[in-house]
Amino acid sequence: MKRLLSLGLLVFCCLAQSGVQVAGQQPATPAPPKPLPKGVMQQKLESCQKLLEALSLNDLPKAADCAQDLIILSQKAEWKVVATPRYKELSNEFRAAAEQVVNQSKAKNADGAALGYLDISMLCFKCHKHMREVRMASR
Numbered sequence: 001m002k003r004l005l006s007l008g009l010l011v012f013c014c015l016a017q018s019g020v021q022v023a024g025q026q027p028a029t030p031a032p033p034k035p036l037p038k039g040v041m042q043q044k045l046e047s048c049q050k051l052l053e054a055l056s057l058n059d060l061p062k063a064a065d066c067a068q069d070l071i072i073l074s075q076k077a078e079w080k081v082v083a084t085p086r087y088k089e090l091s092n093e094f095r096a097a098a099e100q101v102v103n104q105s106k107a108k109n110a111d112g113a114a115l116g117y118l119d120i121s122m123l124c125f126k127c128h129k130h131m132r133e134v135r136m137a138s139r
């Protein structure tokens, strides 16, 4: 079950991302915003998958650790790919959602932590959608 969930998320994330890639590969696209280094991207996906696994197993201490990793990643310089106000806003919301997971996990509130996780996943998609819009606008 947990394998299936992780796999589902992986496919989900890959699909979301392939949309971003396709938009970036249109022939007439001018220089796209500088891509996020592979390391940070890979770690973001991994921490998110580990977080889902931890929450699925009700391992709240591990969930808090994974969410903390996401906060740290979101503070790295490499995270700031475009300078739009919306990108900054979404990054702040992402951090707030990850903080919710940390706090609720520490308070042993599994439901609260799960809700924070849902917010995090929505923000993955919202931000990637924003990136597609930024690309469209720069044509």
Ligand code: HEC
Pocket (backbone or CB within 6 Å): 013, 014, 017, 020, 021, 024, 033, 034, 035, 036, 038, 041, 042, 044, 045, 048, 081, 082, 087, 090, 091, 094, 120, 121, 123, 124, 125, 127, 128, 131
């Ligand atoms: C605030 C914005 C933002 C949020 C939130 C965000 N991402 Fe991203 N993500 C990006 C940007 C920017 C890129 C690079 C896109 C590009 O340049 O084409 C990216 C790329 C990726 C990639 C592609 C990696 C590769 O090798 O090409 C993956 C996977 C990814 N994100 C996963 C996630 C996951 C999982 C989440 C949620 C836990 C998430 N992202 C949340 C901005 C964000």
